[in-house]
Amino acid sequence: MSAGDANPERMSVFSPRLAARFDALVKKYPVKRSALVPMLLYAQDEVGYLSDAVIAEVAARIGLTEIDVRSVASYYSMLRFKPAGKFNIQVCTNISCMLRGAYELYERFQDELGVGHKGVTPDGVFSLEEVECIGACCWAPAIQVNYDFHDDLTPDHVPGILKTYRGKAQGAEGTATRA
Amino acid sequence: MPKLVSHPDEVKIISRRFGQGATNIDRYLELGGYEAVKKCMAQGPDWIINEMKASNLRGRGGAGFSTGMKWSFVPKQSAKPKYVLVNGDESEPATCKDHLIFLHDPHAIIEGTIIAGLAIGAKMGFIYLRGEYRYLLEIMERAVADAYERGFLGKNIFGSGNEFEVITQSGAGAYEVGEESALMESLEGKRGVPRIKPPFPAVVGLYGGPTVINNAETIATVPHIIAMGAEAYSAVGTPRNGGTRLFGLSGHVERPGVYELPMGYNLKKMIYEVGGGVRGGRKLKAVVPGGSSTPVLLPEEIDVGMDFDQVGKIGSMLGSGGVVVIDDQTCIVEFALRTITFYQHESCGWCIPCREGTDWLKKSLTRFHAGFGVASDIDNIQYLAENMLGRTFCPLGDAAAMPTAAFVKKFRKEFEDHLDGKPCPFAKHVEMAVV
Numbered sequence: 254m255s256a257g258d259a260n261p262e263r264m265s266v267f268s269p270r271l272a273a274r275f276d277a278l279v280k281k282y283p284v285k286r287s288a289l290v291p292m293l294l295y296a297q298d299e300v301g302y303l304s305d306a307v308i309a310e311v312a313a314r315i316g317l318t319e320i321d322v323r324s325v326a327s328y329y330s331m332l333r334f335k336p337a338g339k340f341n342i343q344v345c346t347n348i349s350c351m352l353r354g355a356y357e358l359y360e361r362f363q364d365e366l367g368v369g370h371k372g373v374t375p376d377g378v379f380s381l382e383e384v385e386c387i388g389a390c391c392w393a394p395a396i397q398v399n400y401d402f403h404d405d406l407t408p409d410h411v412p413g414i415l416k417t418y419r420g421k422a423q424g425a426e427g428t429a430t431r432a
Numbered sequence: 433m434p435k436l437v438s439h440p441d442e443v444k445i446i447s448r449r450f451g452q453g454a455t456n457i458d459r460y461l462e463l464g465g466y467e468a469v470k471k472c473m474a475q476g477p478d479w480i481i482n483e484m485k486a487s488n489l490r491g492r493g494g495a496g497f498s499t500g501m502k503w504s505f506v507p508k509q510s511a512k513p514k515y516v517l518v519n520g521d522e523s524e525p526a527t528c529k530d531h532l533i534f535l536h537d538p539h540a541i542i543e544g545t546i547i548a549g550l551a552i553g554a555k556m557g558f559i560y561l562r563g564e565y566r567y568l569l570e571i572m573e574r575a576v577a578d579a580y581e582r583g584f585l586g587k588n589i590f591g592s593g594n595e596f597e598v599i600t601q602s603g604a605g606a607y608e609v610g611e612e613s614a615l616m617e618s619l620e621g622k623r624g625v626p627r628i629k630p631p632f633p634a635v636v637g638l639y640g641g642p643t644v645i646n647n648a649e650t651i652a653t654v655p656h657i658i659a660m661g662a663e664a665y666s667a668v669g670t671p672r673n674g675g676t677r678l679f680g681l682s683g684h685v686e687r688p689g690v691y692e693l694p695m696g697y698n699l700k701k702m703i704y705e706v707g708g709g710v711r712g713g714r715k716l717k718a719v720v721p722g723g724s725s726t727p728v729l730l731p732e733e734i735d736v737g738m739d740f741d742q743v744g745k746i747g748s749m750l751g752s753g754g755v756v757v758i759d760d761q762t763c764i765v766e767f768a769l770r771t772i773t774f775y776q777h778e779s780c781g782w783c784i785p786c787r788e789g790t791d792w793l794k795k796s797l798t799r800f801h802a803g804f805g806v807a808s809d810i811d812n813i814q815y816l817a818e819n820m821l822g823r824t825f826c827p828l829g830d831a832a833a834m835p836t837a838a839f840v841k842k843f844r845k846e847f848e849d850h851l852d853g854k855p856c857p858f859a860k861h862v863e864m865a866v867v
Contacts, residue, residue: 281599283513283556283639289621291602294563315621328623328780331563331605347525348724348756349682351770385607385774386525386724387564390682390754391689392434400566404434 266306271299275314285315293326302336330385338373338380339425340418342366343397346383349390354407358394359383361408365415378422379415434532437689439706443668445656445676446649447692450536455571457578460539466584468658469546473592480551484654486662488674492529493519493610493647494723494751495827496740499654503644505634506552512641516548516557517619517633520648521603521610523562525724525774526754529678529690530648534561534568537652538575542598544651546589547658549596552644556597558619559648563604572600607778611826612645614780625782626826649678669695673739677753681707684714684759696737703734703757714759718843722751724771725831727838728764748838763858764846768839769797775832786829789820793836803853810847814840 265272274295279288289311296307303326312322326332342362346355363369366379373380389395392404398418403410436451444450453459460466472480485500506514518541522530533541545557559576561569576598579585587595601619603609609618613627616638637643653675657665666674673695679702680690686708693702699721703709710716716731721738727748729736736742743750758767776790796813799805813836820833840847850856 284620286621287601287619290604290618294602294604325621325623329563329604329606330777346770347774348720348767348770349526349754351767352683352756352758352762385777386523386527388522388528388531388562389434390526390528390756391680392528393682393688397564400564402434402567 266300266304266310267296268299271295279315286317289315289317289322289325290329293322293329293332297332302333336373336377337382339378339422340398341380341382343382343384343387345385345387345389345393345395345397347386347390349386350394353393355394357408358396358406358411361411365411378419434528434535435689436532437687437691439691441697441701441706442692443676443694444692445660445665445668446533446540446653446678447536447690448656449540450532452536454537454539455535455575457539457575457582460537464659465539465655466543466590468655469543469550469584470590471658472547472550473590473594477551477553480547480658483658483662484551486666487657488666488669488672489650489653489657490673490740491647492649492653492677492753494524494725494749496750499646499650502634502646503548503551505632506642506644507635508553510553510642512639513556514552514554514641515638515643516545516552516554517612517615517638517643517645518545518557518559518648518651519610519612519615519645520559520561520565520568521606521615522565522648523607523610523778524752524754525771526682526720526756527680527723527752528682529680529753531565531568532678532690533648533652534565534572538572539579540652540655541572541648542575542579542585544646544654545598546585546596547654548644548646548651550594552642554644555595556599558599558601558638560601560603560609560615560619562609563602566602569600569602576600606780607774608780608826608828611828614826615645616643623780625780626828628825670737670739670742672741677738677750679738680752680754681757682754683720683757684711684762685709685757686711693738696739696742699729699734699736699738699755702738702755707757710757710759712759714761716757717760717762718758718764718767720754720756720758720835722749723754724756724774725749725827725835726751727834728758728842730842749834761858763801763856764839764843765797765801765850765856766858768836769794769801771835771839772797772832775828779828779832783824783826783829785820785823786832789816789829790832792816793832797836800847800850801856803850803855805847805851807848807851810840810844813847 312319344359395404489499490496609624614624618624633643772793776794779790781787817833817837820829
C-alpha cells in the first residue's frame with residue numbers, strides 16, 4: 254500500500270477545522286506538496302507537536318511517505334517532535350538583542366521558570382527557548398510567546414509577562430472545567 | 433506593537449502609508465492605492481520593465497541587483513508557467529524592515545506583485561513570510577482576500593481580462609530559506625537546500641518555470657515608482673542607486689528604529705543625528721552596516737554614503753540595510769562568536785565548506801573567548817574564513833566568513849588580549865546555548 258492509499262478520515266488526528274483548512278490550502282497550489290511546510294506548522298499549532306500520528310496523517314493527505322515528511326520537518330527550526338509548554342517563550346539573543354540585554358532577560362526567564370533551553374515547566378504551562386533573530390531588531394530585546402511579540406523589554410518585565418500568560422492558562426482550564 | 437519613529441531627514445516613499453490604516457483596502461484606495469497597477473495595464477510589459485530599469489531600483493534583500501534587469505531576463509515565451517515570488521523570509525540579524533511593510537502596507541506588496549506579474553507575463557504570485565511572522569501572515573491573508581473580493585485578483589483583474597492569482601505561504605523557521613533557490617525548494621515542500629546556478633531562476637525557477645524572486649521591500653517599492661515616475665524616484669538617490677531604503681538602526685543607539693532615508697545618506701549622520709548617537713553618551717567602537725553578514729566598520733570608516741557602491745568601495749556591503757551600532761563596552765570576540773553561532777546554527781549542511789567551516793569557526797571562537805585560545809588560532813580563524821568564500825552553492829558560507837574575517841582583521845589586538853588564559857575584559861556570557 255502506498256502512502257497515498259491511506260484513508261485520512263478513518264485515522265484523523267486533525268480537528269474538522271484543521272482538516273478543512275488543509276483541504277482549502279492544498280487546492281491552491283499548482284503542486285500539492287507545496288502545502289507541506291505550512292501544513293506541518295498548522296498541525297503543530299493544534300496538536301502541540303509533530304506526533305507520529307500527525308506525521309502519518311500529513312503524509313497520507315499529501316501523498317508522501319512518512320520518512321519524506323520527517324526529512325522535511327527536521328529541517329525547520331520551529332517544528333518539533335516533542336511537546337512544548339502551552340506557552341512557548343522564545344527569547345532572541347542574536348546581535349541586536351544581545352547588545353540591549355537579551356542574555357540578562359534570558360537568564361531572568363530561566364530563574365523564574367526554573368528551566369533552561371528547550372525546558373518545559375512541570376505544570377506544562379511554559380517552555381523556554383533561546384532563539385535566533387525573530388525580526389524585531391529595532392525594538393530589542395524582543396521575545397515571542399507562541400506567535401505574540403513582546404519588545405523593548407528589561408528583566409523586570411519578566412514576572413508580569415509570566416503572570417499574564419499563567420492567567421490565560423488558568424482561564425482556559427477554568428473554561429474547560431465548566432464545560 | 434513595533435514603535436514607529438520619524439526624523440526630518442526621512443523621505444517617506446515606501447513608509448508613506450505606515451500608521452495610516454492602509455491595511456484596510458478602502459483606506460489604501462483613498463491613499464492612491466491600486467492606481468499604479470492600472471497604469472501598468474494600460475502601458476504594457478515593455479514600458480514597465482523600462483521604468484524599472486530607469487528607476488535604478490536595486491534589490492533590497494541585500495545583493496543589490498537591478499530589479500529591472502532581473503525582470504528583463506525572464507523569457508517572453510515559455511512552455512511552463514511563469515511565477516513571481518516575494519521573499520518575506522526576512523531573517524538576516526539586524527533586519528526588521530519587511531516586518532513593518534507587512535504590518536502597515538500589505539496591499540503595496542500585493543500591488544507590486546501584480547505589477548511584476550504583468551511585466552514578466554506571470555499569472556501567479558507567491559508571498560512567502562517567515563513562520564515567526566504569523567500575525568503578519570494573517571494581515572497579508574486578509575488583504576489578499578479583500579483584493580480578491582474587489583476583483584483586483586482572480587480570473588479577470590480590474591475587468592481587464594488578465595488573470596492573476598496570489599498565494600500566501602508560511603515558512604517554519606529557517607534563515608537559509610531567504611536564499612532564493614532554497615526559498616523555491618521550501619515552497620515546493622522540501623528541505624530548504626540551495627540549487628546550483630546556472631540555470632538562474634529567471635529561466636528555470638519554481639516548479640521549473642521562469643521565476644522572478646524579489647525581496648518584500650523591493651516589491652513594495654514598485655507601485656511607488658510607477659506612481660511617481662522612474663525619473664523622480666531615481667533622482668532621490670545617488671547615481672545607479674535609485675530612491676530610498678528602509679534603514680534599521682539597532683544596537684547601542686539612542687533612538688533605534690526603522691528610518692526611510694535616501695540612498696547614499698551618510699552613515700555617520702545616520703547614527704549621530706537620525707539615531708541620536710551612541711546610547712548613554714558612550715564611545716563608538718564599531719558598526720555593522722547592513723545586517724550581520726556584512727563586514728564590520730571602524731569608527732574612522734563611517735563617513736560614507738550608504739549606497740551599494742560606496743559601501744562596497746570600503747570593503748563592506750550595504751546588505752539588508754540593518755545598521756548595528758556597537759559601543760566601547762562590547763567585546764568584539766564575543767560579538768564575533770555570537771555572529772558565527774548564528775551561521776553555524778543556520779547552515780543547511782548541503783555544502784561542506786559552509787557546514788564544516790561554520791562549525792570550526794564556532795568551536796575556535798568559543799574556545800578563544802573562554803580563554804583557551806592559542807596564538808595560531810587567530811590566523812587559523814582567518815584562514816578558515818577565507819577558504820569558505822566562494823566555495824558554496826549559496827551565499828550563506830560567504831555570509832558567515834566575511835564578517836568573521838573582518839572582525840579578526842580589524843580587531844586583532846582584541847583577539848590577542850584573550851590569549852594565554854587572560855579573562856575577557858568584557859566577559860558576561862561565555863556560554864551560548866543555542867543548539
